[in-house]
Every structure is written in structure tokens, then in C-alpha cells.
Amino acid sequence: MSTHIGAEMGDYADTVLLPGDPLRAKYIAENFLTNVKQVNSVRNAFGYTGEYKGHRISVQGSGMGIPSMSIYINELVKFFGVKTIIRVGSCGGMAPDVHLRDVLLASGSTTDSAVTANTFGAGIHYAPLANFELLDAAYHEAQKLGITPKVGDIFAADRFYNDELDMKKLADYGVIGTEMESAGLYLLGAKLHFRALSILTVSDLIFGEEKTTAEEREKTFNDMINISLDTAIAGK
Ligand SMILES: O=P(O)(O)O[C@H]1O[C@H](CO)[C@@H](O)[C@H]1O
Ligand SMILES: O=c1cc[nH]c(=O)[nH]1
Numbered sequence: 001m002s003t004h005i006g007a008e009m010g011d012y013a014d015t016v017l018l019p020g021d022p023l024r025a026k027y028i029a030e031n032f033l034t035n036v037k038q039v040n041s042v043r044n045a046f047g048y049t050g051e052y053k054g055h056r057i058s059v060q061g062s063g064m065g066i067p068s069m070s071i072y073i074n075e076l077v078k079f080f081g082v083k084t085i086i087r088v089g090s091c092g093g094m095a096p097d098v099h100l101r102d103v104l105l106a107s108g109s110t111t112d113s114a115v116t117a118n119t120f121g122a123g124i125h126y127a128p129l130a131n132f133e134l135l136d137a138a139y140h141e142a143q144k145l146g147i148t149p150k151v152g153d154i155f156a157a158d159r160f161y162n163d164e165l166d167m168k169k170l171a172d173y174g175v176i177g178t179e180m181e182s183a184g185l186y187l188l189g190a191k192l193h194f195r196a197l198s199i200l201t202v203s204d205l206i207f208g209e210e211k212t213t214a215e216e217r218e219k220t221f222n223d224m225i226n227i228s229l230d231t232a233i234a235g236k
Contacts, residue, residue: 022061066184
């Protein structure tokens, strides 16, 4: 039992899928895992452990933004022994060749969050990067499913409503999408020595009008979920 997770040691698998939306966690557990047990409901941040193709896998809702996600990651790693965390999130598409519902892999994550500066001081601009073993596995597992993900820099914004930011400039510098957690996930992966990857589905376009509904973001991002589950068990 930890402050925000009402489970016991051993209740979580060593690999956890981490959506922001707790209802996406429920959807994944109910539709993709077998022998499922609910392991957390504190604050309705639902967590489940089950099996996928014979391997134990957990899924845990992290809430929105780096501060909320960091609480769950710290507790999963320090109290429950988690070794691999794969974020399965939604994001806004920013590159011209990125379309609604595309799957993106965050090879790195630029951020305006203070977490990197607060870790290293003002003079160091740390580059939070994905675990390459997971990134490589995700790319190849996606291709086996007939999906070619776009790979690149994801802007992890501290604010969902951030109209002061020059998103066009970030896109001009190669940022392919935006969400609110990846840089924090990768920073914590480096700090706490677990393997980290963000796999994202484009839920809306930053420079266009198209977008998915809340129910679609909860229940229809199956390509991303299949890729993340096959990545979780790759090489096992
Ligand atoms: O769909 P999730 O995983 O929550 O991710 C994205 O959606 C939320 C904002 O709507 C933020 O958490 C952002 O990162
Ligand atoms: O954080 C997010 C998530 C989806 N779309 C966005 O524009 N931002």
C-alpha cells in the first residue's frame, strides 16, 4: 500500500501500461487482458493486472500532466517494483504528415515543464529520451501489425490551454505532436532506472479542426494498445 495506490507488493506486474485516462485503463483491462484483477481504485485512478498472451501485464491510469503522472510512477517503481512503463496516451498532431488516429512514438520529449530545470538547475537543458530497446521493439511490433508509426520529438506541455506558446515554431523545429507527460516519464525513467516509452494516438490536430470525442479517446485507440502490449512482451 502506498499513498495513492491501495495495492500490495506483487499486485502489479513488472511492466505497466500507463494511460492518462483511468477509463482507458479499464477499457484495456476489460478488452485486451485475461484473468484480470482490479488492483487500485484510490481516487478512481483505476489499476488492473491481468495476462496478455500468457504474460502478466498491468495497466494504471495516471491522470493528466506530469505532476499527477509522477505520483503514480514514483509509487509504482518504489513500492511495487515496476521495471517498465509504457505510456499509452492521446496527443495533438503537429507535423504536416501526421493525421488523426496516427500512432506516434516519442523518441524524445521537449518540454516547458519546470521538472528538468528543477532537477539540473538553470544552466542544463536535459534531453529526456525514450528507452531505445522499447522504442525499437515498438517500431518493429507495429510494422508486424501493418502499422508504420511516426517517430520523433513530442512536446510535453505543462498547460493544455497554452495559447502563449509558439507551436508553429516547435513544429518547424521538428516536433511531431504534443501531450502533457512524456518528458516527465523519460526524466523519471533516467532517475529511477526503469525502461520508459510513450506511444501516442493523434486525437486532434493542432493546426486543423479534426478531433476525436472523449468516448473515442477512451475506447477506440486499439492500434496503439495492440502495439504497446506486443512491445511489453517482446523478447520474453
Ligand atoms: O489521453 P491522455 O493519456 O490523458 O493524454 C493526453 O490527454 C490529456 C489532455 O486531454 C493529457 O493527459 C494529455 O497528455
Ligand atoms: O495534451 C494534449 C492532448 C491531446 N491534444 C492536445 O492538443 N494536447
